[in-house]
Structures are given as structure tokens and as C-alpha cells.
Amino acid sequence: MIESKKMANKKMIDKQSWKPGNVLAPVPAVLVSCGGNKKWKQNLITIAWAGSICSNPPMLSISIRPERHSYDIISSTREFVVNVTTEKQLKAVDWCGMVSGRDVNKFKRTKLTPAKALKVDCPIVLECPVNIECRVRKIIKLGTHNMFLAEVIAVQVSSNLIDIRDKFRLDKSNLLAFGLGEYFKMGPRIGKFGFSVRKRK
Numbered sequence: 606m607i608e609s610k611k612m613a614n615k616k617m618i619d620k621q622s623w624k625p626g627n628v629l630a631p632v633p634a635v636l637v638s639c640g641g642n643k644k645w646k647q648n649l650i651t652i653a654w655a656g657s658i659c660s661n662p663p664m665l666s667i668s669i670r671p672e673r674h675s676y677d678i679i680s681s682t683r684e685f686v687v688n689v690t691t692e693k694q695l696k697a698v699d700w701c702g703m704v705s706g707r708d709v710n711k712f713k714r715t716k717l718t719p720a721k722a723l724k725v726d727c728p729i730v731l732e733c734p735v736n737i738e739c740r741v742r743k744i745i746k747l748g749t750h751n752m753f754l755a756e757v758i759a760v761q762v763s764s765n766l767i768d769i770r771d772k773f774r775l776d777k778s779n780l781l782a783f784g785l786g787e788y789f790k791m792g793p794r795i796g797k798f799g800f801s802v803r804k805r806k
Contacts, residue, residue: 632653636651650675724738
């Protein structure tokens with residue numbers, strides 16, 4: 606009887622067939638900063654296609670269209686900073702994805718603060734709670750976008766989001782996410798890694 610009820614419930618789950626596309630969502634909406642030397646001025650680009658790819662050494666990837674201004678900068682300097690954004694930076698995040706750094710000074714127009722990084726020449730965004738400094742190891746040519754594989758060489762985290770146990774409070778930071786053309790903010794914590802197999806006390 607129980608099995609038949611389970612089967613009946615599963616039959617009620619309807620599915621539609623969509624054409625192949627980028628529907629993996631939500632993903633982080635980050636500001637990538639680059640430039641900051643004699644050849645290239647400081648610039649910002651909004652990236653939704655960023656992700657972790659390795660833990661040792663720590664590595665991540667970002668994907669950028671070759672025609673974007675930041676693509677030339679990062680290809681030349683081989684470094685960038687992933688600045689994790691919050692709800693407060695929503696308008697700046699959207700705007701930086703709509704205009705080109707060839708034409709405007711994005712730091713100046715968004716009133717975001719470029720601050721010195723620890724190990725790279727390009728700036729961090731001071732207002733962002735997490736700044737991940739990266740050095741490019743490899744560029745993979747794909748299709749509309751090319752992927753920068755990079756090693757994380759330094760990280761800065763805002764002290765006001767660190768609790769007394771030195772834990773970063775993701776649940777208090779209102780981080781931005783992006784999916785299917787819309788922005789979202791991260792909600793409360795609902796679990797901890799490994800909770801499903803942990804023995805009850």
C-alpha cells in the first residue's frame with residue numbers, strides 16, 4: 606500500500622523538455638577586478654560563470670567572452686581578483702555587466718573603492734566581503750566564452766562577518782546570486798555538510 610502511494614506521488618511530478626542551455630542556477634554574481642598597471646587601467650567586470658575547480662592547490666575558473674575589454678586585460682596581466690558581492694552592491698553588479706571599461710571608469714561611476722591587494726597588482730573591491738586573488742595558469746578556448754583557470758594565491762575577508770569562533774558567517778552576509786536572468790540573495794543556513802550521516806547525541 607505504501608509503495609503504491611509513492612508511485613502515485615511520483616507520477617504527479619510533471620516534466621518539460623527544454624533545449625540544452627545554461628540553466629545551472631543559482632550561481633554567484635561576482636565582480637572581477639583587473640588591470641592597475643602602466644598598460645592597463647583598473648577595471649571591473651560582472652561574472653556569473655565562476656566556480657571552484659580544485660582544493661589543493663586552491664583553484665577556480667571564470668569564463669569571459671573574448672570581445673570583452675577585461676578579457677584582453679586578464680590575458681595580458683595573467684591575474685585578477687574575484688570580489689564576492691552582496692545585496693548592497695546589486696546595482697553596481699548589474700551596471701558593470703552592461704557597460705564597457707573601454708568607455709568609463711567603473712570604480713568611479715559605481716563609487717566602489719579600489720584597495721590594494723596582498724599579492725596581485727590589480728585592486729580588490731573594498732566593499733565586497735570576500736576578495737579572492739588569482740593568478741592565471743591556463744586559458745581554455747571554448748565557444749562564445751573562454752575559460753581562465755587560475756590558482757588562488759591570497760584571500761581577504763571582512764572582519765565584521767567573522768564570529769568569535771573565527772567562522773565566516775555566510776548566513777549574515779546577504780551574498781548575491783544569479784540565475785536565469787534574475788538576481789537573488791542567499792538565505793538562512795538550513796544544514797551543515799555531513800549532517801545526514803552524523804549520529805545524534
